[in-house]
Amino acid sequence: xxxxxxxxxxxxxxxxxxxxxxxxxxxxxxxxxxxxxxxxxxxxxxxxxxxxxxxxxxxxxxxxxxxxxxxxxxxxxxxxxxxxxxxxxxxxxxxxxxxxxxxxxxxxxxxxxxxxxxxxxxxxxxxxxxxxxxxxxxxxxxxxxxxxxxxxxxxxxxxxxxxxxxxxxxxxxxxxxxxxxxxxxxxxxxxxxxxxxxxxxxxxxxxxxxxxxxxxxxxxxxxxxxxxxxxxxxxxxxxxxxxxxxxxxxxxxxxxxxxxxxxxxxxxxxxxxxxxxxxxxxxxxxxxxxxxxxxxxxxxxxxxxxxxxxxxxxxxxxxxxxxxxxxxxxxxxxxxxxxxxxxxxxxxxxxxxxxxxxxxxxxxxxxxxxxxxxxxxxxxxxxxxxxxxxxxxxxxxxxxxxxxxxxxxxxxxxxxxxxxxxxxxxxxxxxxxxxxxxxxxxxxxxxxxxxxxxxxxxxxx
Amino acid sequence: xxxxxxxxxxxxxxxxxxxxxxxxxxxxxxxxxxxxxxxxxxxxxxxxxxxxxxxxxxxxxxxxxxxxxxxxxxxxxxxxxxxxxxxxxxxxxxxxxxxxxxxxxxxxxxxxxxxxxxxxxxxxxxxxxxxxxxxxxxxxxxxxxxxxxxxxxxxxxxxxxxxxxxxxxxxxxxxxxxxxxxxxxxxxxxx
Numbered sequence: 122x123x124x125x126x127x128x129x130x131x132x133x134x135x136x137x138x139x140x141x142x143x144x145x146x147x148x149x150x151x152x153x154x155x156x157x158x159x160x161x162x163x164x165x166x167x168x169x170x171x172x173x174x175x176x177x178x179x180x181x182x183x184x185x186x187x188x189x190x191x192x193x194x195x196x197x198x199x200x201x202x203x204x205x206x207x208x209x210x211x212x213x214x215x216x217x218x219x220x221x222x223x224x225x226x227x228x229x230x231x232x233x234x235x236x237x238x239x240x241x242x243x244x245x246x247x248x249x250x251x252x253x254x255x256x257x258x259x260x261x262x263x264x265x266x267x268x269x270x271x272x273x274x275x276x277x278x279x280x281x282x283x284x285x286x287x288x289x290x291x292x293x294x295x296x297x298x299x300x301x302x303x304x305x306x307x308x309x310x311x312x313x314x315x316x317x318x319x320x321x322x323x324x325x326x327x328x329x330x331x332x333x334x335x336x337x338x339x340x341x342x343x344x345x346x347x348x349x350x351x352x353x354x355x356x357x358x359x360x361x362x363x364x365x366x367x368x369x370x371x372x373x374x375x376x377x378x379x380x381x382x383x384x385x386x387x388x389x390x391x392x393x394x395x396x397x398x399x400x401x402x403x404x405x406x407x408x409x410x411x412x413x414x415x416x417x418x419x420x421x422x423x424x425x426x427x428x429x430x431x432x433x434x435x436x437x438x439x440x441x442x443x444x445x446x447x448x449x450x451x452x453x454x455x456x457x458x459x460x461x462x463x464x465x466x467x468x469x470x471x472x473x474x475x476x477x478x479x480x481x482x483x484x485x486x487x488x489x490x491x492x493x494x495x496x497x498x499x500x501x502x503x504x505x506x507x508x509x510x511x512x513x514x515x516x517x518x519x520x521x522x523x524x525x526x527x528x529x530x531x532x533x534x535x536x537x538x539x540x541x542x543x544x545x546x547x548x549x550x551x552x553x554x555x556x557x558x559x560x561x562x563x564x565x566x567x568x569x570x571x572x573x574x575x576x577x578x579x580x581x582x
Numbered sequence: 583x584x585x586x587x588x589x590x591x592x593x594x595x596x597x598x599x600x601x602x603x604x605x606x607x608x609x610x611x612x613x614x615x616x617x618x619x620x621x622x623x624x625x626x627x628x629x630x631x632x633x634x635x636x637x638x639x640x641x642x643x644x645x646x647x648x649x650x651x652x653x654x655x656x657x658x659x660x661x662x663x664x665x666x667x668x669x670x671x672x673x674x675x676x677x678x679x680x681x682x683x684x685x686x687x688x689x690x691x692x693x694x695x696x697x698x699x700x701x702x703x704x705x706x707x708x709x710x711x712x713x714x715x716x717x718x719x720x721x722x723x724x725x726x727x728x729x730x731x732x733x734x735x736x737x738x739x740x741x742x743x744x745x746x747x748x749x750x751x752x753x754x755x756x757x758x759x760x761x762x763x764x765x766x767x768x769x770x771x772x773x
Binding site for chain 2: 203207208209210212213214215216217218220221262289291292568571572575578
């Protein structure tokens with residue numbers, strides 16, 4: 122039996138409407154946008170690849186919209202790293218010919234997303250000899266570079282495209298000749314809230330939890346021994362939204378059974394901001410469900426697969442033990458070789474000595490010492506030490522860890538060699554570096570040559 | 583409503599449009615002439631640059647020695663060098679507008695990336711060295727856009743300029759004197 126034309130038109134219209142409805146629902150109402158994913162994203166973005174509007178903030182505007190999205194998340198880090206190739210270098214018309222090769226005004230010129238077949242270690246989607254396009258004549262001013270392949274500029278451990286704060290020539294010369302282990306090996310010690318105003322310490326008698334609620338019997342003692350109780354932070358400070366937040370002056374604050382990062386943020390703004398910027402919190406920042414180890418591309422412990430990451434997943438509620446958060450919390454999930462090797466490392470032994478009280482504060486090395494490092498900031502003219510809670514901040518390229526972490530205890534030469542040795546990184550730095558970075562020797566040789574030339578000019582030789 | 587009203591309106595608007603298009607006089611582009619614009623910009627740049635060099639760097643770093651001036655000003659907790667101060671301003675402007683751009687360049691740059699790159703930059707920088715007190719103006723096309731390009735002499739105004747450039751280990755020239763043209767400011771305006 123043949124269908125009439127009218128029936129076929131009706132069928133076509135219904136199928137089209139159904140398809141449009143399904144796509145529209147997926148796009149606007151459903152959390153599952155996978156149908157629209159054009160290809161897997163890089164290691165940096167895979168967690169939020171289904172939050173399309175994190176990057177595609179507008180359907181119109183093209184590259185500029187994407188560029189704004191890149192800078193919204195990465196702009197501050199690039200400024201902090203004193204980016205050696207900022208956009209402003211390439212908007213200068215004298216570089217117009219260079220843009221024909223690589224339009225470096227836009228991050229996506231080198232970091233294209235949804236292109237797994239092109240994506241390299243640093244999320245770079247260009248052949249790794251890209252420096253050639255602008256620095257082809259480098260050997261004319263740096264004869265030592267003659268014959269070097271352009272795909273070795275970064276891979277040899279000498280240069281990065283963005284962050285060279287630990288690699289620039291005068292820094293190498295200033296720190297040349299340092300011993301592997303510095304005379305004083307100390308990381309900054311966390312401040313005890315000396316930069317904040319806190320109330321007097323509280324006791325169990327001060328607990329302000331509503332009498333109608335019940336709780337686990339060990340919670341009060343955990344809280345009493347915590348920094349919160351010592352700093353005058355009561356139950357309601359975390360467990361309720363205040364009247365101002367609720368928008369109704371006379372309304373009683375609502376009790377929040379399980380406070381999230383927004384409660385923490387009211388006192389720990391920078392820590393929460395760091396958490397939301399890194400791999401642990403970026404899904405929350407993008408409006409997605411919390412990160413779970415099961416979603417990670419890195420080896421994780423099977424039993425931890427479904428832990429949802431929040432401030433409390435590392436710090437635990439009520440006791441907020443910073444020692445446990447510094448190693449045990451990390452190792453409860455992470456199961457890569459580097460993490461598994463930690464307990465037998467020299468760093469771990471130093472950490473054990475510090476937390477047992479047999480060594481000074483700042484002499485031990487926990488997971489957090491390197492991956493959530495203590496940073497010294499200036500506030501009202503005073504040094505304030507805060508923990509950087511974005512554990513991605515110093516992770517890639519590896520040299521980013523040199524200045525803010527390794528060089529508290531190690532000389533620059535040893536640091537660069539150790540960071541450049543993948544096997545040493547994997548076994549958590551047990552042994553000597555097998556790699557050797559030539560940059561310090563080359564800088565010293567160039568300085569010696571310049572001094573010799575100047576001396577010869579002075580004596581007329 | 584009268585059905586002829588829309589047609590009448592259309593005819594009236596078309597007639598007005600045609601009449602206005604046939605008015606005859608072609609008005610000259612309004613605004614400031616590019617050379618006057620770049621001369622004014624340079625006057626401000628040169629004044630600020632001279633003030634920073636003499637009253638900040640030369641005074642505090644070289645004479646009173648209360649603070650250092652360093653290329654690595656952040657690490658060394660020092661003053662940015664005058665050339666860096668100028669470049670930071672240029673980069674900040676580039677983030678705000680593309681109505682003009684400017685750079686500091688030299689035939690004898692400490693950083694090779696600041697050597698002249700286009701033919702007009704080479705011609706302009708050589709001109710301001712060979713003709714003290716004069717500026718260089720021209721037009722060039724870069725990336726399909728035509729620019730009014732002006733090159734102004736950058737003169738050593740203080741002992742700080744001379745000593746720093748002569749003694750820098752990467753300098754290609756070490757005999758600068760006060761009053762010498764050490765380089766040039768290149769200002770571009772898209773036409």
